[in-house]
Amino acid sequence: MSTKDIIYRSCPTCEASCGLTLEVDRDRGDILSIKGDAEDTRSNGYVCAKSQAFAHIHSDPERLRRPVKRIGDDWIEVEWDEALTDIAARLKDIRELHGKDAVAMYYGNPNGHNFHTQIYTQLFIQMLDTERFFSAGSVDQQPKNLSSDLLYGNPWLFPVPDLTRTDFFVCMGGNPLVSQGSLLGAPDAAAHLADIRKRGGKVVVLDPRHTETAQAADQHLFIRPGTDALLLFAWVNQLFVQGLVAIGPLGDCVDGLERLEALARPFTPEAIAERTGIKPADLLALVADFNAADSPSLYGRIGLCTQAFGTLASWLIDVVNLLQGRLDAEGGAMFARPATGQNENTGEPAELMHGRWHSRARGLPEYMSMLPASCMAEELECSGEDAVHALITVAGNPVLSVPNGKRIDAALDNVGFVVALDIYINETTRHADYILPSTTQLEHSNYDFLFSAFAQRNFARYSPRVFEPAPGSLDQYAIFVELLSRMNGLQAGELNEMLFEGMLETVLKAPALEHVDASAVREATAHHHNGERLLDILLRIGPYGDRFGEARDGLTLDKVMASPHGIDLGPLQAGVLPDMLRTKGGRISLLHPLLEADIVRLHDSLSFKVPELVLIGRRHIRDMNSWLHNLSNYARGKNRCTLMINPADARARNLMDGGEAKIGSTVGELIVPVEFNDGLMPGVVSLPHGFGHRYRGTRQSVAADMLPGVSANDLIDDQALDIPSGTSVVNGVPVSVTAINSV
Ligand SMILES: Nc1nc2c(c(=O)[nH]1)N[C@H]1C(S)=C(S)[C@@H](COP(=O)(O)OP(=O)(O)OC[C@H]3O[C@@H](n4cnc5c(=O)[nH]c(N)nc54)[C@H](O)[C@@H]3O)O[C@H]1N2
Ligand SMILES: Nc1nc2c(c(=O)[nH]1)N[C@H]1C(S)=C(S)[C@@H](COP(=O)(O)OP(=O)(O)OC[C@H]3O[C@@H](n4cnc5c(=O)[nH]c(N)nc54)[C@H](O)[C@@H]3O)O[C@H]1N2
Ligand code: SF4
Numbered sequence: 001m002s003t004k005d006i007i008y009r010s011c012p013t014c015e016a017s018c019g020l021t022l023e024v025d026r027d028r029g030d031i032l033s034i035k036g037d038a039e040d041t042r043s044n045g046y047v048c049a050k051s052q053a054f055a056h057i058h059s060d061p062e063r064l065r066r067p068v069k070r071i072g073d074d075w076i077e078v079e080w081d082e083a084l085t086d087i088a089a090r091l092k093d094i095r096e097l098h099g100k101d102a103v104a105m106y107y108g109n110p111n112g113h114n115f116h117t118q119i120y121t122q123l124f125i126q127m128l129d130t131e132r133f134f135s136a137g138s139v140d141q142q143p144k145n146l147s148s149d150l151l152y153g154n155p156w157l158f159p160v161p162d163l164t165r166t167d168f169f170v171c172m173g174g175n176p177l178v179s180q181g182s183l184l185g186a187p188d189a190a191a192h193l194a195d196i197r198k199r200g201g202k203v204v205v206l207d208p209r210h211t212e213t214a215q216a217a218d219q220h221l222f223i224r225p226g227t228d229a230l231l232l233f234a235w236v237n238q239l240f241v242q243g244l245v246a247i248g249p250l251g252d253c254v255d256g257l258e259r260l261e262a263l264a265r266p267f268t269p270e271a272i273a274e275r276t277g278i279k280p281a282d283l284l285a286l287v288a289d290f291n292a293a294d295s296p297s298l299y300g301r302i303g304l305c306t307q308a309f310g311t312l313a314s315w316l317i318d319v320v321n322l323l324q325g326r327l328d329a330e331g332g333a334m335f336a337r338p339a340t341g342q343n344e345n346t347g348e349p350a351e352l353m354h355g356r357w358h359s360r361a362r363g364l365p366e367y368m369s370m371l372p373a374s375c376m377a378e379e380l381e382c383s384g385e386d387a388v389h390a391l392i393t394v395a396g397n398p399v400l401s402v403p404n405g406k407r408i409d410a411a412l413d414n415v416g417f418v419v420a421l422d423i424y425i426n427e428t429t430r431h432a433d434y435i436l437p438s439t440t441q442l443e444h445s446n447y448d449f450l451f452s453a454f455a456q457r458n459f460a461r462y463s464p465r466v467f468e469p470a471p472g473s474l475d476q477y478a479i480f481v482e483l484l485s486r487m488n489g490l491q492a493g494e495l496n497e498m499l500f501e502g503m504l505e506t507v508l509k510a511p512a513l514e515h516v517d518a519s520a521v522r523e524a525t526a527h528h529h530n531g532e533r534l535l536d537i538l539l540r541i542g543p544y545g546d547r548f549g550e551a552r553d554g555l556t557l558d559k560v561m562a563s564p565h566g567i568d569l570g571p572l573q574a575g576v577l578p579d580m581l582r583t584k585g586g587r588i589s590l591l592h593p594l595l596e597a598d599i600v601r602l603h604d605s606l607s608f609k610v611p612e613l614v615l616i617g618r619r620h621i622r623d624m625n626s627w628l629h630n631l632s633n634y635a636r637g638k639n640r641c642t643l644m645i646n647p648a649d650a651r652a653r654n655l656m657d658g659g660e661a662k663i664g665s666t667v668g669e670l671i672v673p674v675e676f677n678d679g680l681m682p683g684v685v686s687l688p689h690g691f692g693h694r695y696r697g698t699r700q701s702v703a704a705d706m707l708p709g710v711s712a713n714d715l716i717d718d719q720a721l722d723i724p725s726g727t728s729v730v731n732g733v734p735v736s737v738t739a740i741n742s743v
């Protein structure tokens, strides 16, 4: 007999974290339908096409369900215990023989969508203790991490544009209508933008492409890739020149204004016009409109991060908001207060984790314990004492997702032992000796931990497990624990206990929690286990928590679990600064030597010749980096891995719409289908990333047959970095495009 159940949970596929209603047949293990949860106060029933993705992944016959071991070119299924024991022994041997840094690790994007993985990652990293730790973060948000680190003392404290209250939204380097918003947390971004306009506000987009978001805006300005920091510095310059600096309540805790004014002086609207492509009159109008609006908000996202001046551009977004009194103000750029407390002040100024060690090959500084992903290939190529003997990838596909991916692909052959924690045999994991597949999102619970820290509203939402995991399968965190315990001669239970006690000690150090008794915490949370027990603690000592009895109505995990549609904790509050600052003396220093050094580089860039043609990326609603291409529902349709080019640039090169062209860069050459598009700024071409499913020995037949495409990262130079943060420059890459044939 089969029974129908209704389960509410949030969507684990993008940052919007929309509420879902699942109709399931638990006995048969079937998902009958996935719809929007109308009672979720954040998403109100909204979902996008990708809301079904996690169910499709679950049922994909090519998804790995058991560990596989490579024998020559073949894969054989092996028992978990055998795989874990062998892997742990080999990793242990390598560490003992060649030192801890001979084991490298790459950590990918889906981990951000898995609470349990996140909470155990710290343990995994600490115990592996390798200097060769790479992640997708340095092809993504690390410039914003660094900017927040320098300004607020917390790399994960991101200002969020207050879309529900702003009347003038300026969006730079983001395309929320397609990406569904990043560091923004807004289910149904399109409705948010439409609402701004309905209430008489304005939306302005600065982007080298007339994007879907630009089409929904009142105004769009083309900006040349990689030049946003110049434009924003000219904006700052004008605020000083025109006497428009008005910081408001934060004025008393800001240092470095005079120095900033001096540094901004050379960046006049005229000086930056040629490089940016923005006419002085357009910039002056933008500055004036922003200043005249009641509640303007300036926002920048990945196009401002993964470019030549990512850190400066990301920092200047906050600086402009701050100088105009828009930081931490209603309708401006606000800070969320997640229930798990990660944005709260911890009582002691955190030390900047930057440059504590350097990469071996290029001498690049570490940031947040990580080395730039763009130097992974050269690290894997090291030999002798510096050689990497083992690599562990955790839900990542750097061969497609990191610049000069084909160099990473080749370098992987150089690594003696590769372990992939992944659910597919893809371009990266095909190099592994073992692949360890975790349970899927349907088989484990989740909590919106990371994304509630930068959402439009404060909320707490727990997602229960939908199906019992297949017998013997392991959650990703449990794989970490099993490997670490075997490597260190411990029992899994002992390790869990260590993590629990370590975390308890850390969290109870906060001044506001000094009186909380550790033994009472142990007792009160004992009915939860592992990650959920830690989650209970975080919720209870968090800003809305019950503080173990002190605030009776406060949150506990039990309460959150009993609210299937999530708990709405209200709109973002203004005035959370300076309390949330983790800086020395609770002050905001506008400048830092890392920024000043890069401002010199920015100034030098004013005299650079504008390249004839540069490459940028783009996203499509049915993609998610490289990981959804094996799902026929998302792979079908017309080829979207095309080179978009402005018709004038195309004709100048004798290209035909629908024909093919050769695109070349300093590191590679590809043949690509050409798509004329007058939404591209002249001098700019666009190719999406995450494609290139052409490697032999993968097991993703849908991706390879329906949507192979080419990998944009085979064109992107791994030597080009945003210097302060070590983030890859994937936008604004100089390329040449030539015709090869016609339709
Ligand atoms: N040129 C260019 N490159 C880019 C970008 C760009 O805009 N342009 N964007 C960058 C950005 S923002 C990001 S975040 C990175 C992403 O970079 P990565 O995270 O390295 O790449 P993905 O393609 O997302 O690979 C995800 C991997 O996780 C696996 N996976 C999916 N779900 C699960 C799961 O539940 N468990 C496990 N164990 N594995 C799972 C998939 O099989 C896949 O191997 O790409 C970056 N690369
Ligand atoms: N459908 C879909 N959604 C996704 C993803 C996906 O792969 N597909 N990936 C998810 C991930 S991991 C992330 S991090 C987010 C990213 O979320 P977004 O930041 O919104 O990502 P994009 O859509 O790439 O938007 C970046 C925009 O920057 C523009 N741009 C490029 N270079 C420059 C520049 O130099 N200056 C300016 N001003 N603009 C520039 C591009 O034209 C593009 O419109 O999206 C997430 N959502
Ligand atoms: S917008 Fe993101 S979170 Fe919402 S349904 Fe689509 S993929 Fe899921």
Ligand SMILES: [Mo]
Binding pocket: 109, 140
């Ligand atoms: Mo990302």
